[in-house]
Amino acid sequence: MQQTQALANDTRILKQMSQTKKELPDISHEIKAHIEETVERVGMENIEMPIMLKLGGEQFLLPATINAFVSLDKAEAKGIHMSRLYLTLKKKLQKPVDFALVQEILSDFKDNQKGLSENSFVKISFTLPMNRPALKSEQTGWRQYPVYIQAEQKKDKVQLMIGGEIMYSSTCPCSAALSRQLVQEKFLSDFADKKDLSVEAVSEWLKLESSIIATPHAQRSVAKFQVQLKEWVDFKELIDLIEDSLGTPVQAAVKREDEQEFARLNATNLMFCEDAGRRVKVALKSHEKIEEFAVHLSHKESLHPHDAVSMVTSSEAWQARL
Numbered sequence: 001m002q003q004t005q006a007l008a009n010d011t012r013i014l015k016q017m018s019q020t021k022k023e024l025p026d027i028s029h030e031i032k033a034h035i036e037e038t039v040e041r042v043g044m045e046n047i048e049m050p051i052m053l054k055l056g057g058e059q060f061l062l063p064a065t066i067n068a069f070v071s072l073d074k075a076e077a078k079g080i081h082m083s084r085l086y087l088t089l090k091k092k093l094q095k096p097v098d099f100a101l102v103q104e105i106l107s108d109f110k111d112n113q114k115g116l117s118e119n120s121f122v123k124i125s126f127t128l129p130m131n132r133p134a135l136k137s138e139q140t141g142w143r144q145y146p147v148y149i150q151a152e153q154k155k156d157k158v159q160l161m162i163g164g165e166i167m168y169s170s171t172c173p174c175s176a177a178l179s180r181q182l183v184q185e186k187f188l189s190d191f192a193d194k195k196d197l198s199v200e201a202v203s204e205w206l207k208l209e210s211s212i213i214a215t216p217h218a219q220r221s222v223a224k225f226q227v228q229l230k231e232w233v234d235f236k237e238l239i240d241l242i243e244d245s246l247g248t249p250v251q252a253a254v255k256r257e258d259e260q261e262f263a264r265l266n267a268t269n270l271m272f273c274e275d276a277g278r279r280v281k282v283a284l285k286s287h288e289k290i291e292e293f294a295v296h297l298s299h300k301e302s303l304h305p306h307d308a309v310s311m312v313t314s315s316e317a318w319q320a321r322l
Helices: 002-019 082-092 099-111 173-190 199-207 235-246 256-267 273-285 316-321
Strands: 039-055 058-072 119-133 140-154 157-171 218-229 290-299 308-313
Touching (some): 039 082, 039 119, 058 082, 082 099, 099 119, 099 140, 099 157, 119 235, 140 235, 157 173, 157 235, 157 256, 157 273, 235 273, 273 290, 273 308, 290 316, 308 316
Antiparallel strands (some): 039 058, 058 119, 119 140, 157 218, 218 290, 290 308
16 A cells, blocks of 8 residues: 555656756856857858748749858857747748748847847748740750848848859850851862852752861850849749840750750850840849849850859949859
């Protein structure tokens, strides 16, 4: 009987202990900083978390990595409430990402620090899948664009930016001119003794591999862009704007008619990196929802081991972003 009573008492004690919240040490808030100074940004980088995004009427669940920061403005505080940044993201990112949601995240980052922070920052990086049509055929193929959403709140002012990378083809105008000259010289040499020259003969000559003795060099190129928005812009809209301005985006699924059309576009769309920069600059300046922008365009040359690069911005203040 006594053993039964003792067992019941032990069980009751264990139950009470399990229901009592254990007090854990919190060094970052129980101890003051040895050096009392503010910190401009403190938080976490490369947080792994999925996000929801609406694109062209469809909703995608995408893996992402997130950088989350706040300022530490209370100089004597040892540190911030780091875990609250993660928990805020986990809660808020159950809804599709847009301008309003990003503003909510930034406000919660700051408010959840209970007076420690006046500023907040977030950057959400992910790869955006887009199903793109072929140039001529009825084929479609998937392209993946590295993109990000970046926002910062200083006091009550929010700055929203999106950015990413777009690949395109660039054919050198100088190389094209030099190639045309060699083909012209070959033509004059092959027909030097021909007094009567028919259209059919020229047509047959043009089909010979030995006749087109030079072709211009083209390279896969990359435009890295960052834009500050007045209001939210769909990623597809912005990517289409830049690709259309360049004229020769890289392709996914292609049949022979698509490859031929791509060759034609490159031949009629010759560009130095300066030309590419000007085209993108004009396109972005024309968009009413874009406040500022900076673009870095790199032509990965096949002639040289180095790259040809141009950079364009909306203002002198944004040159530092390149």
